[in-house]
Amino acid sequence: MGRLVDGIWKDEWYDTGSDGKFKRSESQFRDWITVDGKPAEGRERGFKAEPGRYHLYVSYACPWAHRTLVYRKLKKLEDVISVDVVHHFMGENGWTFVEEDGATGDTLYGSEFLHQIYTRADPTYSGRVTVPVLWDKKEQTIVSNESSEIIRMLNSAFDAWGDASVDLSPAHLRREIDAVNDRVYPAINNGVYRAGFATTQGAYEEAFDELFDALDDMEQRLARSRYLVGDKTTEADWRLFTTLIRFDAVYYSHFKCNLRQIRDYPNLSNYLRDLYQVPGIASTVNMLHIKAHYYASHETVNPTRIVPKGPELDFTAPHDRNRFRKAA
């Protein structure tokens, strides 16, 4: 675990500061792929959507990278955007391209470490080296390392080649999707990290309380409708999904989010199975990478690096979400 400083790799753990709170850094590559290739508003560099031009570097372990795999699958972009998967262990060199357990290596450049992809884009980059990375093979640079923006690009920019009938953030629902995301991101998606990486009791408890308040809200929301917004899955669902699927196996114990497991919530647990059973989604979930990554990589949280064997989870079991009226 570390970061780049002026293009040089430094091995260091997150600094939580005197308040013990984990603060996620802002992603730095924030360009957009657009249909016409014109830069997005306020940006200088433009990137045109083209089949075969772009590449994703992801980890199966990472909930943010997982969003991009879900979109690539649902939008049928597998032949349009290629993918490499990093190794699940993130140690002193950060993410690596060791080829094991289904990690692909760097098929573009044969790099050893993900930080070499960042310095290939910017030799003087300073900051964290995170997944996902959306890479432009033509300009040999990073378009974006911000998953929330990458998924919005995948939702619409490649519709000439992907499945244009799938729209996961329709304009008429955008405001409500954003409102749900604004609740889910700080309290749940990032909330589990805020609990798990806290270094004071107070910071941990604050994150813990906010997390379970927000899960209670989602549980109630899902008592009224099959999905979080509207009558089809949307971005709001898939952003919650990648945290829920990791919760009982990892966040409950490793990050001490142990008031309840997802399987204790009738609506959330059925909803989670419903989403998991959407065709193609199961292939984006890799529990080996998820468990091995968190328990083995976060030495300050789990110094023995022992990966627990349990729990038994069966996301293929039947769910009751068909009780809501189907979308027309």
Ligand SMILES: N[C@@H](CCC(=O)N[C@@H](CS)C(=O)NCC(=O)O)C(=O)O
């Ligand atoms: N805001 C980023 C966050 C990505 C992120 O933090 N990824 C984690 C893995 S789950 C990572 O690569 N961390 C490495 C590090 O912080 O050094 C996004 O959503 O794309």
